[in-house]
Amino acid sequence: MPQRRLIVEAEVGLHARPAATFVQTATRSPASVTLAKGDGTPVDAKSILSVLALDVKKGDAITISTDGDGADELLDELASIAGAP
Amino acid sequence: MATTLTGSGVSPGTGYAAAHLLTGSIPEPPKGAVHDGDAAAEKARVQAALEEVAADLEARGERAGGEVAEVLSAQAMMARDPGLADGVGELVDAGVSGDRAVYEAFGAYRDLLAAAGGYLGERVADLDDIRDRAVARLTGSAMPGVPVDAAEPYILVARDLAPADTALLDRNLVAAFVTEDGGPTSHTAILARAMGVPAVVGCAGATALVQGTLLLVDGATGEVVIEPEPAAARAAVATARARAEALSGTTGPGATADGHPVPLLANVGGPKDLESALANGAEGVGLYRTEFLFLDRADAPTEEEQQAAYRAVFEAFPGGRVVVRTLDAGADKPLAFLPPPGEEPNPALGERGLRMFRRYPDMMAAQLGALARAAEGTEAIPYVMAPMVATVAEAAWFADACHAAGLETAGIMIEVPSAALRAHDLAKVVDFFSIGTNDLTQYAMAADRQIAGVSDLQDPWHPAVLDLIALAAGAAGAAGKSCGVCGEAGADPVLACVLVGLGVTSLSMGSPALPWVRASLARHTLDQCRAAAEAARSAPGASEAKEAARAILTGLGDLGL
Numbered sequence: 012m013p014q015r016r017l018i019v020e021a022e023v024g025l026h027a028r029p030a031a032t033f034v035q036t037a038t039r040s041p042a043s044v045t046l047a048k049g050d051g052t053p054v055d056a057k058s059i060l061s062v063l064a065l066d067v068k069k070g071d072a073i074t075i076s077t078d079g080d081g082a083d084e085l086l087d088e089l090a091s092i093a094g095a096p
Numbered sequence: 097m098a099t100t101l102t103g104s105g106v107s108p109g110t111g112y113a114a115a116h117l118l119t120g121s122i123p124e125p126p127k128g129a130v131h132d133g134d135a136a137a138e139k140a141r142v143q144a145a146l147e148e149v150a151a152d153l154e155a156r157g158e159r160a161g162g163e164v165a166e167v168l169s170a171q172a173m174m175a176r177d178p179g180l181a182d183g184v185g186e187l188v189d190a191g192v193s194g195d196r197a198v199y200e201a202f203g204a205y206r207d208l209l210a211a212a213g214g215y216l217g218e219r220v221a222d223l224d225d226i227r228d229r230a231v232a233r234l235t236g237s238a239m240p241g242v243p244v245d246a247a248e249p250y251i252l253v254a255r256d257l258a259p260a261d262t263a264l265l266d267r268n269l270v271a272a273f274v275t276e277d278g279g280p281t282s283h284t285a286i287l288a289r290a291m292g293v294p295a296v297v298g299c300a301g302a303t304a305l306v307q308g309t310l311l312l313v314d315g316a317t318g319e320v321v322i323e324p325e326p327a328a329a330r331a332a333v334a335t336a337r338a339r340a341e342a343l344s345g346t347t348g349p350g351a352t353a354d355g356h357p358v359p360l361l362a363n364v365g366g367p368k369d370l371e372s373a374l375a376n377g378a379e380g381v382g383l384y385r386t387e388f389l390f391l392d393r394a395d396a397p398t399e400e401e402q403q404a405a406y407r408a409v410f411e412a413f414p415g416g417r418v419v420v421r422t423l424d425a426g427a428d429k430p431l432a433f434l435p436p437p438g439e440e441p442n443p444a445l446g447e448r449g450l451r452m453f454r455r456y457p458d459m460m461a462a463q464l465g466a467l468a469r470a471a472e473g474t475e476a477i478p479y480v481m482a483p484m485v486a487t488v489a490e491a492a493w494f495a496d497a498c499h500a501a502g503l504e505t506a507g508i509m510i511e512v513p514s515a516a517l518r519a520h521d522l523a524k525v526v527d528f529f530s531i532g533t534n535d536l537t538q539y540a541m542a543a544d545r546q547i548a549g550v551s552d553l554q555d556p557w558h559p560a561v562l563d564l565i566a567l568a569a570g571a572a573g574a575a576g577k578s579c580g581v582c583g584e585a586g587a588d589p590v591l592a593c594v595l596v597g598l599g600v601t602s603l604s605m606g607s608p609a610l611p612w613v614r615a616s617l618a619r620h621t622l623d624q625c626r627a628a629a630e631a632a633r634s635a636p637g638a639s640e641a642k643e644a645a646r647a648i649l650t651g652l653g654d655l656g657l
Contacts, residue, residue, distance in 0.1 A: 026215050027394075031170045058179030059170070060223075064208035066216055 013082040015075045020096045025067035033092045034059045042079035098324045103299025104551060105318035106280045107288035110336035111251055111272030112329040115309045118254035122228040122237055129193040142184050142194040145233040149226060150175035175226050180205065195234040202227040238307050251311050253302050257284045267291045272313035274320055276302040279551035280584065289587060290369065292608030296320055298548040343655065346615040349379055356622040358596050360614055361417065361604035363582060367408035372607040377614065380416035382530065382604020383582035384409055387424050396433045396459065399466045406470035414475035419530060421509065422463055424449050424483040434459060444544060449484025450494060464501035481507040481530055486514045492525040511535035516564035519571035529572050533583025537561050556585040557638035562598065566633065569599030580604055589616035590652060594645050597629030619651025
């Protein structure tokens, strides 16, 4: 399954506005999208509550996974949201 | 015979409508509650309720706009969360009733967020709000929060109202406010006067009222009649309306019957209040509370954002005076980006107002700079003043900073008794005074504005407060400087005459009070005002002072006061 590993650069981490944008973007995809922090268990990236509960902070490593058509484009988009300072 | 509750009438007028109770919390659905066996139907019912909650939050956000819209749209996402829906679905499949399933499914996330603390911990309250809204829909209980789509006017009944509760109130739908707690200067009282809605606060028994009960509220006497005789109630509302119409007979700039001018100015919290100020004939702005720009946000507003908000107010009063109060924040009005030094056991006596600027001088420089640039090219006359000034050194520091920023007219609020007592020294270093009677009363009488139990002390009619006002106004007059009043006392049509008699040169108030004060001043001469002031100061207490002043102010009867 296509994956992207990166370090979160957003000052507020994956909270507040970046979290909302991240989840909204994931929700647009018909495929399943997951998010994991470090080596933790992946959670549904379309669930704002699950994403918030991961408590991803600036500097944390995350892994985003999805498959299906356009997986790479979606991963690029999600990575740029999480990777944007 | 109808039962009557009594509180303090803090915003005149009469309202008759059904009570809408703003209940603080929705009860937890009982543990072990089960549905009737049709899990699919129960899941559909929950899904519909969550979707309604989400749509309602989004609609509120769209109406409010800006930052609020963003916050509420994030809340809507939580209501539509697929993980939450799965959690509810599993519980319902196991037989749990929809409302209990919602409660438990939210509970799982609630624990995770609470454990994380910090920013996430603060989201627990958002989550609880969404949960309560969904549970309320499923159980048919009253929704927490203020109704947005009420078909008929209602009377809002609550323990007390928070600014967040009232962000979206529609003044055409709120017939009156009744709160169990709060005094004459509580948020509810100030909001009610700003909206021109009748209000009774500190009303014991209010929160025990039954949802939908018809109430007749008299915002002048403080009486709340439960299930009044309908014809009599409608007659009372009609009389109040007729009296209000009589008021509109007095127009033009504020002046006493013998032509002594008393500029009547408006208290505003931002550009949104200008329409009402202009409609009520304000001659300028006597108090622009700038903190509303700063509240409820994570970062300080930019200088550009500040400039735009200030300019809108300056432009509304070409040639008129616009008195801007610099940021009045502190432990009681905390701002995320100006953290107070720590927990203060008594925030009213802590680092607030100008004291906060001593800690954050850059914030002061930014605000003064934005004000100076906003005034450029407008015809308004900007007056800038600082809150919570206690000493000559503080006043001089602030005035120097204003002058350095290019703001010519720098003044101070007189709200600390030390400032009133030493007003003759302060008048040498600033260009004007504005008396904040709410805080001046709180500090002079040592009575916290938020505590209903001492609301009898929180009364500007106390002769000790009148003495302090006389000292400040007298010192300003001797130095040839102006001394206005921008506290709630100026909005009392009787006290307004007394203030003018004490030497106050302008009065600023929530806009709906302007016609009352204009009409009251127009019915009395300056000599009558002075005699009323003298009589009030000679009285032993607040109620005697009011009585003595009323005996001299013979024109009040015309206004039904």
